[in-house]
Amino acid sequence: MDADVLIIGAGPAGSVAAKMLKQLGHRVVILEKEQFPRFSIGESLLPQCMAFMEDADMLAAVTAEGFQFKNGAAFSRAGKLTEFDFTQKFSAGWGTTFQVPRARFDQILADTAEAAGVPIHYQQTILAADFSNPGQASLTSVDAKGVQKGWSAAMVLDASGFGRVLPRLLDLETPSSLSPRRALFTHIEDRITATDYDRNKILIAIHPQFHEIWYWLIPFSNGRCSLGVVTPAGFLDQRSGEPLEVLREIAMEEPRLAELLVDSRFDTPANTIGGYSANVKQLYGQGFALLGNAGEFLDPVFSSGVTIAMKSAALAVPLVDRQLRGESVDWPVEYEQALRKGIEVFRAYVEAWYDGRFQKIIFEEHQLANIKAMISSILAGYAWDEKNPMTQRSANKIEAILATYPAD
Ligand code: FAD
CATH class of the missing domain: 3.30.9.100 (D-Amino Acid Oxidase; Chain A, domain 2)
Structure with a gap:
């Protein structure tokens, strides 16, 4: 076998997962379609993702680059301005992060994984996948000259972003609930x-x-x-x-x-x-799991994409590690449910953004300080923080907050 784990795509999900798996002693290979640096959209990070880069031992390299510091979000509507300071958030953890040209940021993550011993094969586009043989997953790639190559590993992580390699090959795609x-x-x-x-x-x-x-x-x-x-x-x-x-x-x-x-x-x-919102029937299967955008992508409005991508890597890696050591893993509960919990929180706020309810909350002048801190937590990416009441039954919480406002 070429590796314990093959990873499709060297974006944030793929590089972070690769580095974390390498830290646990596994042989990992990344197969990436493009030559880096390459442009990617998605430049505003959320503080929550700093913890994942820290765990992957990648944060020092990112910090050294001198990217634009970020400590919050400002909103403007009809001449009215409001701000959320992420350092004043409800949840524990990082309150600041960076805004990054992704070509450079993704290159730093990929180079850091490579420097730690993860071979990255650029300009290898995955064309086919075979998971019929339990214990051995196979991929076929084609390079820039049209030469095809076969790869095998115990497990594949699909981190191909909008390429959505395995969802397309395995017919896992399902429409997003969000409007195009x-x-x-x-x-x-x-x-x-x-x-x-x-x-x-x-x-x-x-x-x-x-x-x-x-x-x-x-x-x-x-x-x-x-x-x-x-x-x-x-x-x-x-x-x-x-x-x-x-x-x-x-x-x-x-x-x-x-x-x-x-x-x-x-x-x-x-x-x-366009048409970037996407979903899948399930985020795992025999011999594979879907990370980041290769699984579900909601909407850009809260800059949650890279954070969800890194969260998916952080959740999947310990499960892959256990599976490779012969332990049983409950992928539906330990991965799918765990990841979707936070995605569903973001979804509730995305829906309320577009129907105007969350915009009303954001621009409310007399917001209570504790509500503002809870909103800051969501906006800072802490959608998996169960201690934050606004991550629990979020749709109801939105209604409850709106009910406290004076009628228009
Ligand atoms: P990607 O970063 O897309 O990486 C996937 C990699 O896989 C790529 O390098 C690609 O070349 C490779 N690949 C694809 N197909 C194949 C193949 N067949 N074989 C081999 N390799 C392949 N997120 C934020 O956090 N902040 C933002 O401000 C933000 N703004 C956004 C604005 C818009 C308009 C949109 C649409 C999205 C935005 N996002 C934002 C989301 C963000 O772009 C993604 O969520 C994030 O890049 C996902 O990371 P990833 O690692 O899953 O995939």
């Missing part, structure tokens, strides 16, 4: 001089007319920002022109962004991605 949306985004030289702008926070702004349309402004440490807008599917088709011009035009419709970005240079072509 499209994002349009770029990197800009921001030239922001407004003295009341806090680079330590992601800015989420809401379109003045359409509350379902929202923007992100994610500052980096090099004077540039990631800027994007998320719209219902079909909305962007109504706008004609170059994608970068369309993005600038829509951004200028939001007063806070119009004020901040007045001198910005839109110097990079815009990209678009």
Whole structure:
């Protein structure tokens, strides 16, 4: 066999899982489709993911890079600004993190795993998988020259992100419960001089007319920002022109962004991605488990993607370790249920964001300090913290908080 564990994809889920498995003494090989560095969307991290990088002994390398510090989230709607400071959160643990150009961040994680002894084979696209032989999983990859190669291991972790390799090959895909949306985004030289702008926070702004349309402004440490807008599917088709011009035009419709970005240079072509919300029938099977986006992806609004990806790695690794040592593992309970618990919490807040209820909570002026701390915990990624009342029966909690507000 080529390894104890083959990992498909060297994104955050794959690299963190590989490094953690290596720390436990297993032979791990990563097969990655692209040559790194490569662009990826998803640049605002949440404090919860710092603990996973710490456990994987990768945080020092990430911290040394000097990425933009992040300590919270700011929201803007119709001239109203509000902020959440993640250091004032309810849950224990990290209250700060970074905002990262992903090409560099993912490269650091992958290089750290490789330096620890995990071979990464770049430009190997997985084409086929065979799990019919208990105890030996097989993959087939093709390289950039079209040469195919077979690989085998006791177990496969699919961390292929939006590639969703095993869900597609094994017919595990199932539609997301969330409405289809499209994002349009770029990197800009921001030239922001407004003295009341806090680079330590992601800015989420809401379109003045359409509350379902929202923007992100994610500052980096090099004077540039990631800027994007998320719209219902079909909305962007109504706008004609170059994608970068369309993005600038829509951004200028939001007063806070119009004020901040007045001198910005839109110097990079815009990209678009749609239909990204996805789900699977199950997150495991004989000889494999799905990590990160290869399993479920909800929505970008709370920047939860990388955190969920790393959480899935942190949950799966001890189970893989036990399985490799011949112990029995209850994958439905110990992996699927455990991971989905937090995903369901995020889902409740994502749904309430788009129907306007969570936006109302976020902009409430007279928020009680303890409620604000609990919300900060969710926004900081602590969706698995069962001590936080807002992670328990979240949909009901949202209603209960709204019921305390004066009628409009
Ligand atoms: P990825 O990072 O996608 O890595 C998967 C890897 O697998 C890639 O390197 C890919 O090349 C490789 N691969 C794919 N197919 C194959 C194949 N056939 N064979 C071999 N390798 C393959 N998340 C955040 O945390 N913060 C944000 O601010 C944020 N913003 C977002 C904005 C938008 C518009 C969207 C759509 C998502 C956003 N996300 C954000 C989510 C984030 O992009 C993902 O959740 C995160 O990258 C998932 O990590 P991963 O390791 O599961 O997969």
